[in-house]
Amino acid sequence: MTTATAPAGIMGRLKAETAEQHAIAEAKPLEAALIGGSIAHDQYKDYLAQRWLIHRELEAATDRVLEEDRRLSGLGLPDLYQTANLEADLAHLGLDTAAIKPLKGSEDLIGTIRNAPSPAVLMGIYYVFEGSKNGARFIARSLGKAWGKTDLEGMKYLDPHGEAQRGLWMKFREDMNAIDWSAEEQDVMVKAAQDTFDAISALDDEIHAA
Ligand code: HEM
Numbered sequence: 001m002t003t004a005t006a007p008a009g010i011m012g013r014l015k016a017e018t019a020e021q022h023a024i025a026e027a028k029p030l031e032a033a034l035i036g037g038s039i040a041h042d043q044y045k046d047y048l049a050q051r052w053l054i055h056r057e058l059e060a061a062t063d064r065v066l067e068e069d070r071r072l073s074g075l076g077l078p079d080l081y082q083t084a085n086l087e088a089d090l091a092h093l094g095l096d097t098a099a100i101k102p103l104k105g106s107e108d109l110i111g112t113i114r115n116a117p118s119p120a121v122l123m124g125i126y127y128v129f130e131g132s133k134n135g136a137r138f139i140a141r142s143l144g145k146a147w148g149k150t151d152l153e154g155m156k157y158l159d160p161h162g163e164a165q166r167g168l169w170m171k172f173r174e175d176m177n178a179i180d181w182s183a184e185e186q187d188v189m190v191k192a193a194q195d196t197f198d199a200i201s202a203l204d205d206e207i208h209a210a
Pocket residue numbers: 011014015022025026027031032034035127128129130131132133134135136138139197200
């Protein structure tokens with residue numbers, strides 16, 4: 001049932017209806033080690049490597065959807081892509097992308113992305129990764145301090161836009177809200193976002209245990 005305090009727009013729904021999953025994801029030991037600056041270098045590399053596999057797939061799928069659905073063109077999604085940032089980070093850390101093997105959690109997510117049945121489902125998945133840049137900036141700051149770094153080399157994925165992050169997120173929110181998503185599209189988008197949070201939490205546990 002809708003309540004009097006129900007947030008307006010698809011972005012309000014996405015935030016409110018994934019808040020519980022965000023709290024779970026944020027509290028995972030891997031994320032705690034990232035924000036606490038205590039993650040081991042090898043585990044950090046594993047984290048970036050698995051994220052690279054996912055973003056590569058997500059951004060290829062997004063390119064396909066951009067061809068099909070003109071409503072998404074104003075979002076400027078290619079300027080927000082992360083594959084190149086991940087490749088720069090991995091190169092800086094000396095990890096050859098050809099050697100990266102997907103963990104089960106990544107395989108599952110890649111399959112979901114590849115088989116996303118509609119632009120709305122794909123945007124539900126996309127939302128989770130785009131939104132994660134908000135907290136990732138704090139992680140970059142924390143890790144930078146812990147590792148005594150003075151630049152962002154090896155951490156471009158975590159802080160791709162610097163001071164522009166807030167404004168870009170506000171624009172993403174406005175542009176997503178301005179699209180005439182049908183009620184059914186909104187429902188499948190929210191469900192896809194919830195499932196993506198669950199998938200990321202499972203993957204983060206797998207990376208942490210590896
Ligand atoms: C240490 C871990 C994390 C911290 C400290 C953190 C923190 C934050 C913060 C501070 C915001 C901004 C809230 C606002 O301005 O309204 C945010 C938003 C968000 N985060 Fe995280 N986060 C973490 C992990 C994650 C993970 C693992 C994901 C998913 C991959 C994620 C996805 C999101 C999303 C989708 C939003 C946007 C929520 C909205 O719709 O406004 N976060 N996070």
